[in-house]
Amino acid sequence: MSRRHFVKHMAGASAMLGSSLAMGHSLRVHADELKKNRKSAILLWMSGGPSTIDIWDLKPGAATGGPFQPISTSGDLQICEHLPMMAKQMHHMAVIRSMSTREADHNRGRYYMHTGYVPNPNIEHPGYGSVVAHELADQRPDLAIPPFVSVGGASAGPGFLGMAWAPFNVSSNGRIRNLEMDLENTRLMQRVAALNLMETSFIRETRGSVAADHQNVLKKTLEVLTSEQMAAFKVETEPEEVKERYGTNGFGQGCLLARRLVEAGVPFVEVDLGGWDNHANVHTILADQKLPQMDRAMSALVEDLEQRGLLEDTAIIWMGEFGRTPRINQDAGRDHWARSWSAVVGGAGINGGIAVGATSADGTAVETEPFSSEDLMASICHALGISLETTYTSKNDRPMKIAGGGKIINELFA
């Protein structure tokens, strides 16, 4: 069955979705500016809190510096010697060395860096992916793939935007379970008609948002089931040399999948690389495992996007929950540290080849203007053409500024 035919069948269902969608509606102040927006973002999420003092902001010679040496790059900054491939791509990327936050617990840090808000027991804020998807999906009416895909990780939830904006979680090989229908299309449609009747009458009984959310998700699921666009997930169809360039491991293939999805018009993809919570033996783990894997995949992604002419429309964000203590602990590890750390961004018109801000000689303090999760998120929204005047109305009618009211980091755009 064609998608068009299918959508016609679903028209009745979508008419009933109006009220629930209004829950998280946004006020678009500059709606007309956004019309031809083809921008996307890829978040490389370094789960566990990477030791940025050993990766992007080295302190050779300082007591806190550790054994790694800095190397020169194609940009106007130095990075870790264990990132030789990224060194050739740094003219596309900016390192923000003056990230300074306050959440040094994994769950709180993950929430804060994903949403731009500190955790609050009374409200759930939407994460990056949900926000960007929500803002950009309307301009891509032909997109059948869920607008926010999370590869190999759980990412953050959709908060008050509702489950229809939740991440579509797939494993890094792009395989999606239960996608093969073995039912004739007409019969499926007849079943769906019966289902819609039940869903709708249950929602009419004022059951609250949980019931209505379910129907929104069903609608998206039907699109996923029937669209040919889903071929974008077939990473295995890429040529061998491409797969090897990205690295034949979960993160490498996840980055390759991210490129395919962005190419297909998906506004937001998150790729997860865990294992950065190095309370012990941090330098051995970085040098032997984490950095070589990350270097290969991340550099391949930047290079590939650039060669395909996609980099100018695709923002890349590299970050974790926080950085790690400049002080090396008794187990040759580093602990959680949010006060001074680095995040990396590039693409979508962001200035490349620069370091923004600086930390002190031992890395324990930010010596320039400090930047927060809100500021980083505001900058990414700006790069994606999403107005910072965008305001959501949360379910309890409180106005919520996009990106937590952060301000743009000017050096990234000047």
Added chain:
Amino acid sequence: MLRDCRPLSLLCAAACWMLVGSAILLPGQAEAQTPDSPQVAMINELIEQGWRDYEIRPAPEVDDARWCRRVYLDILGRIPSLEELEAFIAERGANKRAELVERLLHDDRYTEEYARNWSTIWTNILIGRSGGTDRRDLTNREGMQKYLRDSFAANKSYNRMVYELVTATGTTKPGEENFNGAVNFLVGKVTEDDAVLATSSTSRIFLGLQVQCTQCHNHPFNKWKQQTFWEFNAFFRQTVALRRFVDGTRDVAFAELADQDFAGQAGNPDDAVIFYELRNGLTKSAYPAFIDHPPIDARGRVSDVNRRAELARQMMDSPFLDKMIVNRMWAHFLGYGFTKPVDDLGPHNPPSHPELLERLASDFRSSSYDLKELIKWITLSRPYQLEAKITAHNQIDDPTIGETPKFSNFYLRQMQAEQLYQSLVVASQAKARGSYAEQERERRRWLEQFVVAFGTDEGDEATTFNGSIPQALMMFNGDLIKRATSDTPESMIGTLGASQARMPEKVHRLFMAGLARRATRDEIVIAGKLLNARGGNQTEALQDLWWAILNSNEFILQH
């Protein structure tokens, strides 16, 4: 009727007793209403006080069929079968709800299911959904489940269970010498990072005290300091996990949790001190001490002091032990706890109903920590009888918009993955296949598809069984749904299709089986259309309808 009596019982429990006494004498009434237990009356009174304070009126009472579905899901972890549901609806007694709860808790027919449900819930609490699923993992998931299943089947008192989990020694795997499944709670949490995970899990899960943030530094929002964390941690430092490998591999065959003499980090077993670092690099010392209590004997030899046993003893005296379990059980049945998150009872996180929490906690202690008693109090209380419906009179009581819960309507929530699995087994009327262990393995394989781990040392994880697209795809196309909608002779569809009843009656029964209600007129009409589309083949039409029912929000939600 129970509910007729209730407003009076709220005013005065004693009056209610008198009323019931006289009610026995009324002619024509088959059975008298048994009075609410003092705990049920207390819950009702304090919850209703909240309604009055906020000037809200509760949702109407839910009908018997839906209440029956609700209580099966919460106590046994599955929906009732059509027979169980119809039998309950047909019952006439005034105490039928209390009697059903009694049956689910104490009838031998349900012991195995009760034990399986609560062992599933507690396995997830104690070792997460992914604990014991990796071959290099010290934790043995079957061992954990076996311990819990045996404990719940025997209705072991809660405090005893906690004591055993905190102090256990022995091996992890069923069948090995010296097997003690309880060790699986701590065995994977003591090896890395000086038992940091054992510290944070024990205090959070059993006491509702979240000390993990204070591991590295004092926290501005937390009363407990870094010192408190390491004093609590010192209780676990005699404990070691020893692993036995499968010959020639790095796969863990099983592990053993043991206590051994601890000389402290200064090498003196008569003064077994531990050290931790402050942010500024200074080193401080700590001895085992329970939160807000003086340190215990500092010696490190197990024969002098068994530190975990000391810890468990102090935990047994802590009022946080009682409050935490009451809060957890309340949240299980009512959808929200008195605090959010449910396992944070710290002073920075005040509860919504402080007096109720305190009194339930102390009553639970007085009732010898009998979990089945606590379940009875909650499931027979008024808030648990309410419909899952927002009305004009309780609109503000919606925790999904960030309001503190007032329990004036039953909060709609998604079934857990495990509840859905067991419910689909009921829905398909499939005979159990294979041994208990094989069934468990099959269930576990199915559940694993929904677990996503975060890459942190704390083993954080999330579930994609959260109402998002992967879950919907599974409900559309998964093997479990295919099995549930199959028309083999003994299946739901097979038996119904072959029965002599008229089509509308079959449709009603199908709705009753899945949703605990009869079909509406519109639904009967659409069933007729499906029958036409299937060329008059009733079995196929019922299959289509059953698929739609199982995929509906009304099926997947606990309501």
